[in-house]
Amino acid sequence: MSVPEIPRRTLVRVFWRCLFLQAAWNRRGMQNLGFAYAIEPALRRLYPDPARRVEALARHLGFFNCHPYMAAAIVGGAIHHERRVAAGLEPPSAPLQYKATLQGPLAALGDGFFWTALRPFFGALAAVGSLLLGWPAIVVALTVYNVIHLWLRIGLFRAGYDGGDAIVGRIARLGLPMAADRLRRGGAALCGLAAAAVVLRGAADEGLAAGAVAALAAAAGYLALARGARLLPAAYVAALLAVAAAALAGRLQGGL
Amino acid sequence: MEYLVLAAVAGLAAVERKGFLQAMLSRPIALAPLAGWALGDVRGGLLVAPPLELFWLGAVNLGAALPVHEALGTSAIVGGAVLAARALGSAVTPDVALLAVLCCAPLALAGRRADRLVEMVNERLDASAVRALASGRTAAAVRFNVYGLALPFLVAAVLAPLGAALAALLIPAVLAALPTAAEPLRHGFFAFAALACASGAKALRARAAPGLFYGALGAAVAVALAVALSRRLAA
Numbered sequence: 001m002s003v004p005e006i007p008r009r010t011l012v013r014v015f016w017r018c019l020f021l022q023a024a025w026n027r028r029g030m031q032n033l034g035f036a037y038a039i040e041p042a043l044r045r046l047y048p049d050p051a052r053r054v055e056a057l058a059r060h061l062g063f064f065n066c067h068p069y070m071a072a073a074i075v076g077g078a079i080h081h082e083r084r085v086a087a088g089l090e091p092p093s094a095p096l097q098y099k100a101t102l103q104g105p106l107a108a109l110g111d112g113f114f115w116t117a118l119r120p121f122f123g124a125l126a127a128v129g130s131l132l133l134g135w136p137a138i139v140v141a142l143t144v145y146n147v148i149h150l151w152l153r154i155g156l157f158r159a160g161y162d163g164g165d166a167i168v169g170r171i172a173r174l175g176l177p178m179a180a181d182r183l184r185r186g187g188a189a190l191c192g193l194a195a196a197a198v199v200l201r202g203a204a205d206e207g208l209a210a211g212a213v214a215a216l217a218a219a220a221g222y223l224a225l226a227r228g229a230r231l232l233p234a235a236y237v238a239a240l241l242a243v244a245a246a247a248l249a250g251r252l253q254g255g256l
Numbered sequence: 257m258e259y260l261v262l263a264a265v266a267g268l269a270a271v272e273r274k275g276f277l278q279a280m281l282s283r284p285i286a287l288a289p290l291a292g293w294a295l296g297d298v299r300g301g302l303l304v305a306p307p308l309e310l311f312w313l314g315a316v317n318l319g320a321a322l323p324v325h326e327a328l329g330t331s332a333i334v335g336g337a338v339l340a341a342r343a344l345g346s347a348v349t350p351d352v353a354l355l356a357v358l359c360c361a362p363l364a365l366a367g368r369r370a371d372r373l374v375e376m377v378n379e380r381l382d383a384s385a386v387r388a389l390a391s392g393r394t395a396a397a398v399r400f401n402v403y404g405l406a407l408p409f410l411v412a413a414v415l416a417p418l419g420a421a422l423a424a425l426l427i428p429a430v431l432a433a434l435p436t437a438a439e440p441l442r443h444g445f446f447a448f449a450a451l452a453c454a455s456g457a458k459a460l461r462a463r464a465a466p467g468l469f470y471g472a473l474g475a476a477v478a479v480a481l482a483v484a485l486s487r488r489l490a491a
């Protein structure tokens with residue numbers, strides 16, 4: 001029996017539904033409902049018999065958790081295996097084995113690249129750009145981020161669908177961990193530039209004292225946070241100390 | 257009407273943040289100007305967008321760990337700042353922005369608690385989907401996934417306007433009671449923004465982050481001061 005093809009329109013529908021992967025994230029099955037929701041149009045094509053369709057969907061209602069962008073590769077790969085199951089070339093456990101094998105490593109890779117490197121880098125880039133150039137910098141930074149993000153997300157889905165297990169080699173060739181390392185370093189430097197922009201803006205708008213207070217807040221703030229200070233209390237302390245110092249300086253100046 | 261607009265913006269941002277797409281549209285850098293624009297003060301949104309983005313740069317959803325709800329915090333802060341400034345008859349200024357941050361930032365923590373609640377409700381959706389599938393209704397079973405978008409929308413749509421209303425009430429009262437506080441508060445805003453930059457660098461978790469952060473800060477300030485000094489000498 002030949003492996004059945006999935007129409008392009010159905011694949012587009014599956015990809016669209018992948019964007020809702022975490023809509024009903026829960027502690028029991030995590031992204032299980034989202035996965036089942038995404039793959040359902042393909043299963044409807046592959047299993048016209050309702051009993052087989054229920055059985056196939058039940059397979060995908062089990063526990064699943066991955067990075068939401070990287071999960072596109074697993075949804076595509078699961079369809080690849082389901083086609084072979086529908087053709088009788090693989091046992092029904094094959095898609096589950098595929099998911100179980102890849103979800104952990106791809107989650108770690110996705111978290112490390114997208115969530116702790118690419119997105120913060122573009123967030124910092126947009127922030128610096130906004131401080132120096134205004135809103136167009138935000139539009140440009142977010143557009144570039146989403147071109148990269150959607151290109152990878154669509155590419156991973158197609159690669160999973162076409163290649164199944166071969167996706168591992170293709171992802172390895174992307175060199176994401178090394179790129180993540182560079183993006184993190186670039187992001188840290190951008191944060192330093194943002195701090196400088198804030199210091200200079202403060203000095204220009206409110207006088208040298210405001211610039212000096214901002215420089216102190218940046219320098220001491222990093223040290224405090226690196227030593228485990230909690231973020232929100234640190235923000236209150238920094239802001240209120242600056243307010244108190246400026247009020248005291250104003251009073252002393254008025255008294256002289 | 258403004259509160260309804262803010263509710264819609266905050267609700268949609270909460271959905272985009274986790275349940276749908278995740279294209280950075282709910283990050284403070286995009287959400288703050290959007291919320292400001294929706295409320296008629298895009299400049300106010302742009303004033304707070306960079307510090308809030310950097311402040312919450314580390315708010316990421318890793319595995320089952322829940323980050324603070326930066327979209328809820330941002331919506332409330334921008335809403336509070338714009339509405340308070342409007343009550344004062346001005347645009348958003350750094351002093352108003354700082355008070356809005358101090359007033360509404362804790363909502364980001366409240367949002368994290370609400371996210372836990374959402375996860376528990378989603379477990380019920382999961383159980384309902386399993387029951388629907390057991391009775392052979394495949395399309396109905398998977399539709400429960402989309403129902404999961406409703407509660408995050410609702411939580412943000414209720415809490416953000418509440419926070420903004422509180423800020424819009426408190427900020428004009430504080431500035432009226434302490435008219436000399438405006439200037440010190442402006443200093444405080446720049447201190448908060450600078451700390452936010454440090455928070456961003458720390459969130460990037462690079463081994464070389466301290467050197468890069470302090471190096472870039474020092475070098476950029478030194479270059480700017482040198483340029484300013486040379487201009488003054490030339491004049």
